[in-house]
Amino acid sequence: MRSKITWLKGKLSLLVQKNFFWFLLIILVTIPTFLNLTRSGFFPMQDDLQAFRVYEMDKCFQDIQFPCRWVPDAGYQYGYPQFNFYPPLPYYLGATMHRVGVQYIDVVKILFILGYVLSASTMYVLVNELLKSKWSGFVASILYTYIPYKAVEVYVRGALSEFWAQIFFPLILWAIYKLIKTGRLKYLIWMPVSIFFLMTTHVLMAMIFAPVAIVWALFWLIESKKKNLGKIFWGGVLGFGLSAFFVLPVLFEKQFVHSEGILSGYFDYRQHFVSLYKLFVSREWGYGSSGFPNEKLNLSLGTIQWLLGLVAAPILAIMNLKKNKKISILTLGISAAALVSIFMIHMKSSFIWAKLPFLWYLQFPWRFLAVSIFLICLAAGTAVYLIPKGKHILGGILILTAVLLSVGFYVPKDWLTISDSEKFSGVSWQKQLTISIFDYLPIYAKLPPITPAPEVPEVLEGTALFSSYDKGSDFQKGVVVVEKDALVRLPLFDFPGMEVRVDGEKVAHINNDCRGQEFCLGLITFTVPAGQHLIEAELTDTPIRKIGNYLSLISIGVIIWLIIKKDAKKTK
Secondary structure (H helix, E strand, O other): OHHHHHHHHHHHHHHOOOHHHHHHHHHHHHHHHHHHHOOOOEOOOOOOOHHHHHHHHHHHHHOOOOOOOOEOOOOOOOOEOHHHHOOOHHHHHHHHHHHOOOOHHHHHHHHHHHHHHHHHHHHHHHHHHHHOOHHHHHHHHHHOOOOHHHHHHHHHOOOHHHHHHHHHHHHHHHHHHHHHHHOOHHHHHHHHHHHHHHHOOOHHHHHHHHHHHHHHHHHHHHHOOOOOHHHHHHHHHHHHHHHHHHHHHHHHOHHHEOOHHHOOHHHOHHHOOOOHHHHHOOOOOOOOOOOOOOOOOOOOOOHHHHHHHHHHHHHHHHHOOOOOHHHHHHHHHHHHHHHHHHHOOOHHHHHHHHHOHHHHHHOOHHHHHHHHHHHHHHHHHHHHHHOOOOHHHHHHHHHHHHHHHHHHHOOOOOOEOOOHHHHOOHHHHHHHHHOOOOOOOEOOOOOOOOOOOOOOOEEEEEEEEEEEEEEOOOEEEEEEEEEEEEEEEEEEEOOOOEEEEEOOEEEOOEOOOOOOOOOOOOEEEEEEOOEEEEEEEEEOOOHHHHHHHHHHHHHHHHHHHHHHHHHHHHHO
16 A cells, blocks of 8 residues: 555656646646636626627628738728727737638637636746746636636626736746747747737737836846847847748838727727726726726736745745845846836826827826736746745645636626627627727728728719729729729728729829718819729738738748757757
8 A cells, every 4th residue: 555655646746746746736726717618608798899899800801901901891991901900919810710710709708718817827837947846837827817807808808918918928938938048949949939928919018018028138147247238139039030021011101090989988098097906905806998987997906926026035035035045036127026016006107108108108007017916926936946845835825715716706797609600790790890999090091980881982073883893801803894984982091002993004093082981081082984894992011011021021030040940959
């Protein structure tokens, strides 16, 4: 009997030394967070456009529009530069899933499930690598999962991109750390790729996370006496280069869309600061919106998480300053950075917001919670590591308490027994065509349309008849028979890069002939001579888009070269 117990202990000891065991355990412990997403149907959320965006991205796939910039159905079917400004990465993955047979609403649920599993896994990878402690990594990963804001992101807000951004915070810090410590080409690849993942998932999250990544890199560069500084620099450059196809248009073409709608009214950041009570004490739960006193929305840091990351971690770090100086200093720095990010959520930081207009695009100061919870959970992981005795028992108690305190939040408000056909038809379809219609409305339109786009162009002058007309993801084309020179207005917003051709020849167009419209929509309008003609309108690349595309292609080439070089070294 004793020999069997000894054998079992030996096997278990070997098992817990393998990362596979911990990844499997992370998945198992994480299941309650997404169990409600495994049934058929769908659930309402505040940003109820996730399935629609995957649907529109799939249309880009059908037309081989890559990178996808324009979608045909948004803007009440006049088309929209959706993915010229809205980060596309999760939707590329989602459309790929649909291509292999997964329906759109199920794609969204799978993406949310992956968000829970992958963010927990990357936190484990970071903490385990940093501390060489699988247990500390496991505790940090579970605390990073069972925290109220992670439930809010999915079941209340439905903020897929912001939720997915939290996968890449740990991955970026891990890649930076490994590149500085080893200088290996493997991590010179991982660093820019992880930066690319974040920037094309949520560019605003990348903006507020950048200072954390920079300070992290500086800490380890100083600790290693600037070893591999050049590789860190080029890793950052490559990361930007990979993302350039998306980031450059965001930076330089935002003046061509109405941005006032995303900065004013409800979206004015000044309405959404969070009190200390809501951050540290409140455990209220509801499916309301921010800024309304009578509506409940949990915006807390997680009781166990902040007690461990902001109180216990600094105390343990000071206690271990002589014994484990490096990790203690790092822990104090992480806790301090967490406090700075929390400060940015409170009204007292309003003087900073007032002086930094680029922060206004965050709309909600509490979006800093994504960075705050990452940092306090990272600090919590180091705190568990620094516990002198009983860290396994205490860690287990912390995990159990965190789970019990928040597991009841991972529930949707309602559940709809629907399929794709119901989601993309009737009233639901009409809502998706018009929700957030002002967000990326081309500047030539004075106000959003109030009726859907017609199926064929309007003939404003002359006589013309369309024998066929097709609408693609970023183009429209048709055959028209013109008896007398005609002025034609397409059911398509004008936007920089739009090119009109008649029988393959480029022709000039205008966007300010607004006759018959209650307010000008800025639609593409041009003259077609008498006869039968093929007319085409298509979004082409502006100079800044071309520069972004070329930079991304060059960066991809460099990454491929690094992979080949890395593999060549292995074979020697």
